Amino acid sequence: MARIEVKSEITGTVWQLKAQPGDKVESGDVLIVIESMKMEIPVITEDGGTVKEILVKEKDPVSEGQVVAIIEE
Amino acid sequence: MSWQPEIDELHRRRALAEICGGTEAVAKHHAQGKLTVRERVAALADPGSFREVGKLAGKATYDAVGQLTGFEPAPYVMGLARINGRPVAIGGEDYTIRAGTGFGSDRRKGGQGGFIEDLAFEYRIPLINLIDGTGGTVNTAKRKGYTVVPGYGQDGIERSVELLGQVPVVSAVMGTTAGGPSMRAILAHWSIMVKGTGQIFAAGPPIVERAFGEKLHKDELGGTKIAVDTAGTIDNVAENEQDCFEQIRRFLSYMPQNVWEMPPVDNNGDPVDRCEDALASIVPRSNRQAYNMKKLVGLIVDRDSLFEIQPTFGKAVITALARMNGKVVGIIASNPMVGGIMDVKAARKQGHFAELCDMFNIPIILFADIPGLMVGRESEADAILREGVRTRYILGQVKVPMLTVIVRKCYGVAGGGFIDRAGLNFKIAWPSGEWGSLPVEGGVKAAYRREIESAPDPAAREREIETELKQLASPFRTAEAFAIEDLIDPRETRPYLCQFIDAMQGRLASQIGPKYRAGVRP
Numbered sequence: 405m406a407r408i409e410v411k412s413e414i415t416g417t418v419w420q421l422k423a424q425p426g427d428k429v430e431s432g433d434v435l436i437v438i439e440s441m442k443m444e445i446p447v448i449t450e451d452g453g454t455v456k457e458i459l460v461k462e463k464d465p466v467s468e469g470q471v472v473a474i475i476e477e
Numbered sequence: 478m479s480w481q482p483e484i485d486e487l488h489r490r491r492a493l494a495e496i497c498g499g500t501e502a503v504a505k506h507h508a509q510g511k512l513t514v515r516e517r518v519a520a521l522a523d524p525g526s527f528r529e530v531g532k533l534a535g536k537a538t539y540d541a542v543g544q545l546t547g548f549e550p551a552p553y554v555m556g557l558a559r560i561n562g563r564p565v566a567i568g569g570e571d572y573t574i575r576a577g578t579g580f581g582s583d584r585r586k587g588g589q590g591g592f593i594e595d596l597a598f599e600y601r602i603p604l605i606n607l608i609d610g611t612g613g614t615v616n617t618a619k620r621k622g623y624t625v626v627p628g629y630g631q632d633g634i635e636r637s638v639e640l641l642g643q644v645p646v647v648s649a650v651m652g653t654t655a656g657g658p659s660m661r662a663i664l665a666h667w668s669i670m671v672k673g674t675g676q677i678f679a680a681g682p683p684i685v686e687r688a689f690g691e692k693l694h695k696d697e698l699g700g701t702k703i704a705v706d707t708a709g710t711i712d713n714v715a716e717n718e719q720d721c722f723e724q725i726r727r728f729l730s731y732m733p734q735n736v737w738e739m740p741p742v743d744n745n746g747d748p749v750d751r752c753e754d755a756l757a758s759i760v761p762r763s764n765r766q767a768y769n770m771k772k773l774v775g776l777i778v779d780r781d782s783l784f785e786i787q788p789t790f791g792k793a794v795i796t797a798l799a800r801m802n803g804k805v806v807g808i809i810a811s812n813p814m815v816g817g818i819m820d821v822k823a824a825r826k827q828g829h830f831a832e833l834c835d836m837f838n839i840p841i842i843l844f845a846d847i848p849g850l851m852v853g854r855e856s857e858a859d860a861i862l863r864e865g866v867r868t869r870y871i872l873g874q875v876k877v878p879m880l881t882v883i884v885r886k887c888y889g890v891a892g893g894g895f896i897d898r899a900g901l902n903f904k905i906a907w908p909s910g911e912w913g914s915l916p917v918e919g920g921v922k923a924a925y926r927r928e929i930e931s932a933p934d935p936a937a938r939e940r941e942i943e944t945e946l947k948q949l950a951s952p953f954r955t956a957e958a959f960a961i962e963d964l965i966d967p968r969e970t971r972p973y974l975c976q977f978i979d980a981m982q983g984r985l986a987s988q989i990g991p992k993y994r995a996g997v998r999p
Contacts, residue, residue: 414816441816443766
């Protein structure tokens with residue numbers, strides 16, 4: 405099983421968690437919403453699979469390129 | 478009397494050149510996942526089209542009676558080939574010979590100036606440089622008996638500079654590259670690097686370790702993550718060599734042979750009047766929410782025609798080559814997926830891309846959803862104002878027509894860079910469009926400070942002013958005043974733009990040739 409790291413494209417704070425460990429997700433699904441510069445920026449998975457871990461919680465600061473979730477294919 | 482003995486000798490010497498750096502060196506090269514330079518040219522060029530020039534150049538040794546006893550080919554392999562049916566000047570270092578380092582008169586072949594650049598220049602055909610060399614060596618001093626000033630002889634970049642104003646120049650970083658060859662990689666209209674096997678730096682890990690005591694792997698110092706994604710030193714990443722060749726062919730398919738020609742028209746039959754329903758709802762009603770701009774643009778341009786330049790760098794703006802009714806266009810689009818706010822990287826990317834389009838007579842379509850320049854201490858320290866204004870300056874000098882589609886936001890200094898103010902100043906907007914000096918939300922407090930502070934309920938007064946201003950911000954009001962040339966149904970975007978792109982072809986054809994720009998960039 406391939407372990408896929410999902411990263412935030414932008415620096416900001418975690419606004420909403422849209423997925424939880426165990427959720428089945430498809431390519432293009434929103435896992436987390438980051439708030440940055442008053443915008444809601446989705447963290448989208450490019451791969452389908454099962455959410456293994458969500459590595460952040462709401463209001464956490466995140467930086468660009470930070471791994472925020474792990475998906476297992 | 479026939480010349481057969483000499484002809485045989487010629488073929489024998491050509492066969493010796495084919496051996497490259499020897500069986501062992503070639504096997505080692507292959508084991509690293511790299512092709513030899515001749516295999517690369519064969520994989521990139523149209524089948525059978527490569528006419529190698531100067532295959533006999535190299536270092537030969539002779540016995541007492543003048544018989545050839547040994548031959549080391551010149552490490553730069555070059556010649557004429559065809560790509561997509563059109564002639565190109567193509568060359569690359571053979572890493573299996575002295576790590577691609579040329580010296581002596583065989584250096585005239587190319588790699589750092591030389592015949593291949595002259596050929597591209599004199600025949601006005603694209604230049605493709607497959608770089609796999611490490612540049613100069615301190616051995617030179619021992620060989621010559623003296624040291625040379627940089628830029629001496631064929632090392633000069635004069636020709637490379639001229640080429641950038643006349644023919645498309647593509648460079649591919651296929652191996653570990655430093656020094657002179659790394660400079661050639663930058664002196665290109667478009668560059669690409671192979672992931673894993675390609676690295677580029679001013680100087681490699683041993684020199685960095687000596688200078689700073691920092692031990693780095695060559696990938697950490699100059700791999701795709703640093704050189705492409707972070708620094709934008711190189712434009713695009715290739716997953717492997719085959720992918721690299723496909724991307725080069727793709728890039729060249731949008732390019733004219735030189736600035737005196739128009740880019741090639743290639744109509745794939747996608748109907749001009751294709752109006753995608755998805756466009757009516759792709760932009761969320763909340764202006765805080767992001768959407769997929771790449772998908773949006775993809776629904777408007779000719780099907781499968783979008784080719785992104787620098788997709789992993791300066792991601793706040795998307796730059797891409799595409800086609801509209803078969804004609805080549807340049808796309809500059811804000812990327813709301815990363816906020817769309819212009820930072821210094823996005824500014825550099827946008828300015829460079831606009832110049833590329835201008836040079837090759839490619840009109841530009843701008844899709845704006847730009848809240849402004851990146852604010853904050855870090856951004857100011859990066860010189861966001863200078864970089865942002867420089868980009869506007871470049872766009873102000875562009876001679877190709879630009880068409881603006883305001884998809885959503887268009888604010889401030891950065892927003893102004895999305896408008897063809899030096900030309901027709903033609904901008905159309907979707908009903909989701911909003912614009913101004915700065916967004917109402919951010920500007921009310923600053924502009925109405927005294928009024929808000931002196932009100933009995935300051936927060937209520939602020940909300941009141943905001944509501945009032947937001948009503949005035951309706952795009953219909955701007956359209957009534959003809960302060961935006963048109964407000965359109967998003968689904969009409971493709972036929973609308975295609976008609977204008979078609980109509981401007983005569984104008985574009987009338988301004989072919991080199992473009993010189995006066996002035997000092999801020």
